[in-house]
Amino acid sequence: MCGIVAYLGEKQAFPILIKGLQRLEYRGYDSAGVALLNGDIAIHKTKGKVSDLQDYVKGKKTDATVGIAHTRWATHGEPNQQNAHPHFSHKQSLAIIHNGIIENYAPLKEELINRGYRFKSDTDTEVLINLIEDIKIKEEVSLEEAVRIALNQVIGAYAIVIISNDKPDELIAARKGSPLVIGIGDNDFYIASDATPIVEYTKNVVYLEDEEIAYLKKGEELQIKTIKNQKKTPYIQELEWNLSKLEKEGYEHFMLKEIYEQPRSILDSMRGRLNAKKGIVSLGGIIDYEQKLLKAKRIIMIACGTSWHAGLVGEYLFEDLARVPVEVEYASEFRYRNPIINEDDVVIAISQSGETADTLAAISLAKEKGATILGICNVVGSSIPRTTHAGSYTHAGPEIGVASTKAFTSQVTVLTLMALRLAQIKGTIPKSRFMQLLAEMETIPGKVEKTLKSAAKIIEISEKFQGVSNFLYLGRGYNFPVALEGALKLKEISYIHAEGYPAAEMKHGPIALIDENMPVVFIAPHKGIYEKIVSNIQEVKARKGVVIAIVTEGDSVVKGIADYTIEIPETEEIFTPILASVPLQKLAYHIAVLRGCNVDQPRNLAKSVTVE
Ligand code: G6P
Numbered sequence: 306m307c308g309i310v311a312y313l314g315e316k317q318a319f320p321i322l323i324k325g326l327q328r329l330e331y332r333g334y335d336s337a338g339v340a341l342l343n344g345d346i347a348i349h350k351t352k353g354k355v356s357d358l359q360d361y362v363k364g365k366k367t368d369a370t371v372g373i374a375h376t377r378w379a380t381h382g383e384p385n386q387q388n389a390h391p392h393f394s395h396k397q398s399l400a401i402i403h404n405g406i407i408e409n410y411a412p413l414k415e416e417l418i419n420r421g422y423r424f425k426s427d428t429d430t431e432v433l434i435n436l437i438e439d440i441k442i443k444e445e446v447s448l449e450e451a452v453r454i455a456l457n458q459v460i461g462a463y464a465i466v467i468i469s470n471d472k473p474d475e476l477i478a479a480r481k482g483s484p485l486v487i488g489i490g491d492n493d494f495y496i497a498s499d500a501t502p503i504v505e506y507t508k509n510v511v512y513l514e515d516e517e518i519a520y521l522k523k524g525e526e527l528q529i530k531t532i533k534n535q536k537k538t539p540y541i542q543e544l545e546w547n548l549s550k551l552e553k554e555g556y557e558h559f560m561l562k563e564i565y566e567q568p569r570s571i572l573d574s575m576r577g578r579l580n581a582k583k584g585i586v587s588l589g590g591i592i593d594y595e596q597k598l599l600k601a602k603r604i605i606m607i608a609c610g611t612s613w614h615a616g617l618v619g620e621y622l623f624e625d626l627a628r629v630p631v632e633v634e635y636a637s638e639f640r641y642r643n644p645i646i647n648e649d650d651v652v653i654a655i656s657q658s659g660e661t662a663d664t665l666a667a668i669s670l671a672k673e674k675g676a677t678i679l680g681i682c683n684v685v686g687s688s689i690p691r692t693t694h695a696g697s698y699t700h701a702g703p704e705i706g707v708a709s710t711k712a713f714t715s716q717v718t719v720l721t722l723m724a725l726r727l728a729q730i731k732g733t734i735p736k737s738r739f740m741q742l743l744a745e746m747e748t749i750p751g752k753v754e755k756t757l758k759s760a761a762k763i764i765e766i767s768e769k770f771q772g773v774s775n776f777l778y779l780g781r782g783y784n785f786p787v788a789l790e791g792a793l794k795l796k797e798i799s800y801i802h803a804e805g806y807p808a809a810e811m812k813h814g815p816i817a818l819i820d821e822n823m824p825v826v827f828i829a830p831h832k833g834i835y836e837k838i839v840s841n842i843q844e845v846k847a848r849k850g851v852v853i854a855i856v857t858e859g860d861s862v863v864k865g866i867a868d869y870t871i872e873i874p875e876t877e878e879i880f881t882p883i884l885a886s887v888p889l890q891k892l893a894y895h896i897a898v899l900r901g902c903n904v905d906q907p908r909n910l911a912k913s914v915t916v917e
Contacts, residue, residue, distance in 0.1 A: 306378035306911040307390075307404035308332040309485075310502050311466040313476045313521050314493020318372035319362075321495070325502030326355045326376045328551060331705050331905070331912040332404075332498060333378025336389035340400040341369035342468050348400060350375075350389040354906075371473060373466045375402040378911040381410070382427030392431040394438035395422050398470045399448070401437075403430040404498055405462035405483040406916050413458070433459060437467070449520060452477050456518070456532045462662065462915065464513075466496055474523040478513065479532070483915050484660050484688060485513040487527060489541060494521045498913075499684065500544050501551050501703060508544040512686045542686065550702050558904045560706030560798070564890050568754040570701040570711040571883065574718040575750075578697075581743040584736070586726040588719075590697040594651075597677045598727050601651040605676070606633040607667045608655040609914065611709040611793060615681075615716035616655050617786035618882045622724035625879070628733045636663040637917065640670050648675035653723075654696075656680070657704060657712035658913040659687025666917065668692055681719050683712050697723070706905045707912045708797045710890045713790060714753070714883050721746065721879060745877045749884070752874040756887045759871055763888060766853055766869050767895035770824050776801055777815055777850075778889075779808035780828035781838050787828050787882045791889035798907050799897035808841040819850040826892075827867070828885045831857035832878035842866050853892075855885045 308329025312318040322339050337358040338350025343366075351361040355376055375390035382388035391400040407413070410429035413436055418424070422435050433455065441451035448469050456463075462482030469475065478485055478496050488495035488503035488510050495503045496519075500510055511527065513519055517537060520528040529537040556562035563570075578588055591598070598604075604623055606616030613635055620631040634644070636654075640663060646652075652671045656664050659682035668678050668689065680689050680696030683704065690696050699715035725742060728734040734742075770776070776795055780788035789805035796803045806815055808827065819825065825845045829838045839862055842852055846866055854867040857875050864870050871892075873884040897904050 306333045306380070306913060306915050308376040308498045309374070309402045309404050309464060309466060309496070311373040311402070311476055311478065311496040312493065313371050313474070313523060314490060315370055316493065318369050319367035321506070322372050322374035323355065323359060325497055326358070326374050328501040329498055330355055330376050331707055333376050333911045334906050335379050335384030336377045336386070337375065338389045338391055339372055339374040340391035340468060341367060342371040342470070342473050343369040346393070346397065346400045346468060346470055348391050348393060350386060350391065352385050352389065371468060371476070373400065373402045373468055373476070380406050380916055381429045387426045388428050390430060392426060392428065392434055394434045396438060399434055399438055399467055401430060401434040401465055401467050403433065404464040404915065407433055407459050407463065408461035409459060433463070433465070434467070448472065449477060452479065453518060453530070453532055453534065456481070464498060476521045477518065478521070479518040480513045481515045482662070482665070487511045487513060487519055487521070489527060492524070494527065500546070504544050504546050504551065505548050509541050510544055511539045511541055545685075546703065551705070558706065560708055560710060560894055560904050563704055563706050563711045564887065564894065565757060566702065567711050567714050567757070567887060568750040570715050571718050571753060572750040573700040573702065574715040575722065575746070576700070578722055579743060579746060581740070581747045584740055584743060586722050586729065586743065588697045588722055588726060591679055591695045591723070594677060594679060594695045595726070595730060598651055599730055600649060601629060602647070602649045604629055604631045605646070605650055605652045605671070606631060606655060607636045607639055607652060607664060607671070609636050609661050609663055611713050611790060612655040612657060612716060614786045614790040614793070615713055615720060616653070617789070618717050618783065619653065619655075619720040619724070621783045622720055622879060623727065626724045626734055627727035627731055629727070634667070636661065636667040640667045644670070646671050646674040646676050650676040652676045652678045654678060654680050654689055654693060655716055656689050657683045657709055657716075659684045659689040660913045660915050662915050662917045665689060665692065681716055683715065707907055707910050708794055708893070714886060717883055742877060742879065745880060749876070749880055752876060752884055753887055756873050756884055759888065760891070762869070762871055763891045764895055767892060767899055771896050771899040773822065773824060774802060775818065775823060776803040777818065777823060777825045778803060778805040778828070779811055779825060779841060780805075781808045782833040783878055783882050784828040784830065784885055787885045787889065788826070790886055791826060791828070791893070794890055794893035795896065797910060798893055798904050799900050799902055800908070801896065808838050811841060812844070816844065816848065819845055819848040821849040821851065824851045824853055826889070827852060827854040827863070829854045829856055829863050830873060830878070830881045830885060831860055831875070832881055839863060839866070855888055
């Protein structure tokens with residue numbers, strides 16, 4: 306969480322920093338601030354969003370060609386002006402922005418207080434900058450060296466950028482556990498939590514590795530050292546994105562744009578990997594690990610949030626097609642429960658951002674115990690793909706809306722490709738069936754396109770139910786995870802309480818909630834145990850519940866019972882999660898808009914959860 310941006314060069318820093326913060330606002334948006342260096346360091350910061358910072362700064366001097374900026378998701382200390390970043394050091398000679406958590410901040414703070422330091426905020430970040438200042442003075446070392454010594458003393462995660470009054474042409478940046486990208490322009494440098502604030506200025510970037518410190522000086526080449534003082538050669542990579550991927554392109558919200566991008570993003574996830582005519586499924590990134598997968602006695606999926614739901618769909622896919630036992634774990638639980646992991650386990654870590662702290666920690670645990678780790682991530686160059694043994698990117702493109710949509714369907718797409726490939730090499734699926742599924746898979750982007758057209762019905766349902774307090778989502782088999790995901794989407798962005806359940810489990814509790822005010826969303830495509838879900842719908846209707854059902858085109862049975870139906874095109878059961886999630890995303894979106902919620906930046910959430 307938290308977004309950081311910095312600029313060093315010849316242009317005016319302030320507009321670059323503000324624009325950068327706006328691009329990173331998905332990472333946190335409870336307070337924002339900027340430090341500009343022109344003579345002395347001037348800090349402007351405020352509670353609220355980047356737009357509040359813009360208002361706050363109006364009329365103030367912002368002339369500077371060096372600056373650092375931050376948008377916050379509070380960890381230590383409530384979101385207010387004092388706790389907003391940047392933070393000054395005690396003597397106000399240094400200022401810092403920080404993303405992450407300094408776990409041993411309390412003893413460090415106590416020591417600094419004993420040495421006469423006073424603190425203006427409750428943050429761990431202010432402790433770090435004072436520690437650096439203290440080391441610099443006490444040990445009479447350069448700022449570079451003081452930063453290095455301090456970073457050897459802290460425990461936790463950080464991505465930091467520091468400016469100094471004494472060195473107006475320099476920035477120092479470092480990372481451990483939290484991401485940091487440096488853009489190298491013609492005569493300038495850009496630093497950010499991800500590449501989105503950088504791409505419009507330069508495509509040449511360096512992803513800083515853990516425990517690396519970058520020294521940036523105007524007119525000089527980027528220098529990198531580790532915190533153990535080893536020199537590193539910067540590895541410059543070229544960004545493949547273009548700017549339009551970061552703009553709303555006429556849509557009212559990023560979330561809506563991303564929902565509508567799905568025909569394309571799903572196709573991009575399959576591109577070069579699926580050839581239905583030739584019967585080929587090939588995932589280049591994991592090709593060297595196919596034997597590991599083939600021999601795996603068990604697959605463990607680890608993820609959080611929406612990615613965990615994709616993992617659940619993966620469980621159905623791998624067990625059904627490739628006949629291998631699968632466990633799906635919340636990364637946050639897995640890492641702390643002394644899990645049994647063997648060398649012949651394959652762990653699949655799923656993450657949109659590639660930065661989720663719990664998923665990263667679960668990966669290192671599984672790696673230590675000898676498991677093979679494959680990643681399914683969206684953000685290229687992020688931390689998870691760099692710690693896994695191998696993996697496949699989803700290639701869904703940047704996802705800015707905090708509630709995940711296109712990343713989910715792309716994760717499910719990649720999991721489907723993996724499961725189909727494993728089934729093929731294991732021989733757990735007859736060739737004719739395999740060919741049939743591949744042919745159907747090629748039609749999915751087109752079918753998603755068709756699904757997206759059913760807008761009027763969803764808007765009608767949204768208008769009708771925008772005022773309710775509770776929703777229940779029910780599905781079975783492949784669509785049980787879709788029920789969970791549908792409920793998560795609604796609660797995340799509309800703040801309506803929503804629960805997802807396996808439809809038959811309803812009888813063991815949630816049925817008690819059902820009355821004429823309770824909308825129940827059934828995911829009921831004409832596949833799998835359709836008749837069973839029809840019975841579950843009857844059970845809800847018998848208790849006067851209001852039923853909204855996702856059904857296959859041409860369905861007549863559910864249509865006869867449900868109050869509202871939304872059609873999805875006919876497809877194989879394994880592809881129904883992709884098609885069925887689309888109307889549920891739209892339902893959540895329209896309800897949230899009608900309720901006046903901030904769809905792209907729901908309260909208290911952040912897109913990239915880099916703290917545990
Ligand atoms: C946050 C986001 C969710 C996301 C989850 C896992 O909670 O708001 O949309 O599903 O983190 O993130 P990841 O990047 O690992 O998929």
